Amino acid sequence: MKNEFLAKSNGETIMEHTENLINNFKNFFTIYSEINVDKELLLLACIYHDLGKINKKFQSKLSGQKQNGELPHGLLSTSFIDSKSLSENGFDKSDIKVLSYSVALHHERDLSEISEEDFSSEIELMNIEADYFLKYLEKLQNIYFDYVNKNIEENLKYSIFKIENEKVKLKKLSKKYYKLNGRIYSQDFILSEKETFETFQKYVMLKGLLNKIDYAASSYIPVEEKNDFLEEKMDDFLKNVLKKDNPKNDWNELQKFMIRNQNENVVVVAQTGYGKTEAGLLWIGNNKGFFTLPLRVAINSIFSRVKNQIVIEKLENRIGLLHSDFREIYIEDIKKKEKNNLEKMDNDELFMYMDKTKQLSLPLTVCTIDQLFDFVFRAPGFELKVATLSYSKVVIDEIQMYSTDLLAYLIYGLKYITDFGGKFAIMTATLPGIITDLLKKEEIKFVTTEPFINDKKRHNLKVLKEVINAKFIKENYKDNKILVVCNTVKKSKQIYEDLKNLGIECKELNLLHSRFIKKDRAEKEKEISEFANPKRFKENVKKERELKNICENGIWIGTQVVEASLDLDFDILVTELSDLNGLFQRMGRCYRNREILDEKYNCYVFTEECSGIKSSKAVIDKEIHQKSKEALINIDGLLTEKEKLELIDKVYSTESLKDTEYYGKLVKNIYALKNYIVEYEKTKSEVQKIFRNIASRDIIPKIIYRENKKEIKKNIEILQKKAKGLNEKERKNLRSEKIEARREINQFKVAIPEYEFDDISPEQVEKIEINDYETLIILDCDYSYEKGFEVKIKNRDFFEDNTF
Known part of the structure; x- marks a missing residue:
């Protein structure tokens, strides 16, 4: 086997990818130095995580010669962990266990069909490749100790790999550190409750940050952008906007209260028009922040206002919008800039902006709660969001508008993230007393004060x-x-x-x-x-x-x-x-x-x-x-x-x-969230359906389809194009075209309740398959700009009576 081992099909080597992670690791801690995570363990996880890719089957796959029986590379990477040496040099059993599971499961894969024999056999075979990789292992070990001795300890030196007589010795870890198909759960009947929580918290933080650093490296984006601008921009907004209307203008009492309580969880009531958006931003200050609202229209409006009136410049490094249609909104913004002859992003910049938004790398994100709080069901991969929220501040605006389901997820979620170190501010025009009582019942600490209202006679x-x-x-x-x-x-x-x-x-x-x-x-x-x-x-x-x-x-x-x-x-x-x-x-x-x-x-x-x-x-x-x-x-x-x-x-x-x-x-x-949900039992898609309460079907009215058939078909053809055989630039152009095509098609869709769709005659439904995952539904119904969608079924009254 040659000395260069690939990590990705684009030609990036395992060593290059690992060094990318290490750089992201270092950059992360220059911005967030006080995170509650073991830095040595995280650096080790970054080093170990992809080493299993040296196996022959993975390397053959990247060269187009896929072989049967390939095992997940994360699983094989655990064989590089020198548990004996780590144990002898200050790492306890729970440290090594947390490290091993983080590495093994950094990509969530189904391991249930893998036998112990196959696992052992693949590790044994990998020893051949490992010898060719020796010089890289030695380099990684030196990188590790250079960082640790400079930043954490002094003059430490021991082996993090099993190397004897210039030979690498890979073997399966002891089951006390990693058990095939095992998990680290928040409940463990062997350990005490305190030990269990500490181990689980350590695992969630380690795996979550490993995922965050790894995904950023794979997307070639910064793991975090620094918030060193928001407080200054808020000062500029006060001077250049508010005081321009009236030189005597200053932050009001709500906004001053939020500034004074930047380091606390806050619950405040303030009437409409009291400047809650500005208050929320002042509370976030120069920290990582998420601003959540119940309705997408409001989210788009707040995002537009904050980026245009407050943040203004370097938007792609500072503020993002996150909901299911955020890519389409970004594309729309680019089209507006193009129309007004303003400087716009090229495809590389656009996709980096999208990736930074999706990977939660931006300092300020305006989003729907399903983008954050779906972690309450602890589906595989939930750790990244919890780890990110552990050093973030979350604003919950208009909490009273959420249903009982979403309210329960929010309250439990706030308890969860505050236990990990995150902070929240609830700001609302009207606050149901049951919410504060439930927060107290969950032992969530917060400060509050008298409502911020004026004596204007409005109603x-x-x-x-x-x-x-x-x-x-x-x-x-x-x-x-x-x-x-x-x-x-x-x-x-x-x-x-x-x-x-x-x-x-x-x-x-x-x-x-x-x-x-x-x-x-x-x-x-x-x-x-x-x-x-x-x-x-x-x-x-x-x-x-x-x-x-x-x-x-x-x-x-x-x-x-x-x-x-x-x-x-x-x-x-x-x-x-x-x-x-x-x-x-x-x-x-x-x-x-x-x-x-x-x-x-x-x-x-x-x-x-x-x-x-x-x-x-x-x-x-x-x-x-x-x-x-x-x-x-x-x-x-x-x-x-x-x-x-x-x-x-x-x-x-x-x-x-x-x-x-x-x-x-x-x-x-x-x-139920506290006592009946077991980590990793539900899939991500199941959680999304539960959390978003998806009980509707997107359809295109037949009359709209006929009027726009040429445009819709043109966009379907774009979505059906294959990327195979295209170079990197052509792939990016196609990706951009597909986002725009999907946006154009979505303009003609309307959501109708699932129970109503189920009752519609099959003769009224035409399906157009775009690909294996997407189907357009064309529905024979009444539709007009004047009145909107109307069904063509006898028992229409029953259905329409229960729709907003």
């Missing part, structure tokens, strides 16, 4: 013990902007049709819900945001609107999608009751920052026969709906921010909810 509320109706809406429509929010798509469409029948002109009437194709929904969100722009009262904006001839009166009818994702300011809100949290979110779209100057009502809530409550597919908890209704009975007139929070305390306290199904489910979910 004058009228509670109507009636069913929401179009007649009432028309009577209140007088050269103004009315927002109507219904609990379900069916109800919103019904109100829309009723208003049309009452003579409201179509140009003044608009509908927005989740059943529009992506392209149309984006357009509608743009329209409603422009129509109800909170800044429209400023003189310069007012003149712009006059020049554009923007209509200043109209009615928008929507569902939950308008609750917290869009920056809107309507004159009047008319809504049916969902629950108190939902109601106050909806009220936040009316008189967003304005003060009401007369005694007229500007918010009307209808409490009778509300949609989305009763059926088996109800979208709103029946008991909380009823408690919300009871809390509102005596409300009539001005409702201050303080009174809103008092109502929230009344409805969502543990005392109020302790006997409800809602609270029972929440507690049960947390208990």
